[in-house]
Amino acid sequence: MKQLTFAPRHHQLTNINTWTPDSRWLAFDVRPSGASFTGETIERVNVETGEVDVLYRATGGANVGVVTVNPQKAQYVFIHGPENPDAGWQYDFHHRRGVMLENDIAQNLDAMDITPPFTPGALRGGSHVHVFSPDGEWVSFTYNDHVLHEYDPALDLRNVGVALPFGPVTPPCVHPREYAGQYWCALVSRTTPAPKPGSDDINRAYEEGWVGAHGYRKPDGSVQRRALAFIGDTRSATGEKIPELFIVDLPEQEADWKQAGAEPLAGTETTLPAPPAGVAQRRLTFTHSRAYPGLATTPRHWVRSNPQGDAIAFLMRDERGVAQLWLISPNGGEPQQLTAGEAGVESAFNWHPSGEWLGFIQQGSVVLCDAKTGAITPLTQRHSPSGDAVVFSPDGKNVAWMAHKDGYQQLWMAETGHK
Structure with missing residues (x-):
């Protein structure tokens, strides 16, 4: 176990894609905690030498954070708050x-x-937790909408979107807070303010993950090249919120992304932007009748597919109420429980690049979990690590996480013994 950072300040890793492709650098931000957003720099540390680089420094009173790295090249993406914030426009989910x-x-x-009229390919609010697809070409994100937040905050539903290299997109920029962007953006989840109890309707889509390094194979043998899995909040027959696992199959061609479905791509003054015609949303888990229904929301986690694209991992409580790892095919079927220990899973998790193990926190230690047997191998002693991120290097040789020391959250690394 090796401590990577030592400065008397906090260091925050995002939950995935924090390593550069050469496995030599870890990107991070300097928020004092995961819940606040007051950092001014995006930085990286060399895991071999300890050298720290400042990659970006915000100006104009803006704040930045939640950085991820393109798996294929030295390209970074992160959240940027508004410059020159004032009483009418400050950092928020939709800003x-x-x-x-x-x-x-x-x-x-x-x-x-x-x-209005809004511009197709542009957003109308705030994007968040940007994650490159495995090939580095597309970017997923979660989204909240300024227009509907102003009209009726109850209609500003969390959704999942995708940024595509089909831009740039240049709106007229009439409002002083409007701006152009390099990528064409579209929402891909479909939500409704009032889900019908017992149905597949959801009013919130979040914690998404790309499916497979090259997509997944459908039952008919064809390959779905790109898809995102995410958590969607359904309603039980009695109206209780139950988070379930969903998947959206995504079209490949630029023309498909620019073709509207039944509703406008850019949304209206009273409706959210809508998914393109070729996006298909499907529910994967049906847990309403379980003793502990729904995916676990504690610890917070993001659903993650193995590189092979035949298993999506998520957390769900067992019959004792303990959060365990479960696996399901992107084609659906019965979920298979992977872990079964009384300690359960205490953090977000990720797959090892080989797809043979998963990494997470259990009983205060960073552990490897065999993806076939569920067997646990501790990699560290107990030292109260953060549950926000456990992230493997692209070469599979190391894993990084966060833990407090001397009052500050620092970055740590351990060898996995695998590659």
């Missing part, structure tokens, strides 16, 4: 954007247009 950084050049990922 933030993605910024991409490559070769010291920063550009907006998503465009913003809050003046």
Whole structure:
């Protein structure tokens, strides 16, 4: 176990894609905690030498954080808050954007247009937790909407979106807070303010993950090249919130992304932007009748597919109420319980690049879990690590996480014994 950072300040890792492709650098931000958003820099540390680089420094009173790295090249994407915030426009779920950084050049990922008629390909609010697809071409994010937040906050539903290299998108920029973006953006989840009890309706889509390094194989033998799995909040027959697992199959061609379905791509003054015609949303888990229904929301986790694309991992409580790892095919079927220990899973998790193990926190230790047997191998002694992130290096040789020391959250690394 090796401590990587030592400065008397906090260091925050995002839950996935924090390593550079060469497995030599870890990207992080300097928020004092995962819940606040007051950091001003995006940085990285060399895991071999301890050298720290400042990659980006915000100006104009803006704050930045939640950085991830392109799996294929030295390109970064992170949340950027508004410059020159004032009483009428401050950082919020619906007031933030993605910024991409490559070769010291920063550009907006998503465009913003809050003046009707709205611009297809632009967003109308805030994007969050930007994650590159395994091939580094597309970016997923979660989203909240300024237009509906102003109209009726109850209609500003959390959704999942995708940024695609089919831009740039340049709105008229009538409002002083509007801006252009390099990528074409579209929402891919479909939500409704009032889900019908007992149905597949959801009013919140979140904690998404890309399915497979190259997609997944359907029952008919065809390959779905790109898909996202996510958690969606359903309603039980008695109206209780039950988080279930969903998947959206995504079209490949640019023309498909620019073709509207039954509702406008850019939304209206009273409705959210709508998914393109070729996006298909499907429910994967049906847990309403279980003793502890729904996916576990404690600890917070993001659903994650193995690189092979035949298993999506998520947390769900067992018959004792303990959060365990479960696996399910992207084609559906019965979930299979992987872990069964009384300690359960205490953190977000990720797959090892080989797809043979998963990493997470259990009883205060970073552990490896065999993806076939559920057998647990501790990698560290107990030292109260953070449950926000356990992230493998691309070469599979190391795993990184966060833990407090001397009052500050620092970055740590251990060898996995695998590659």
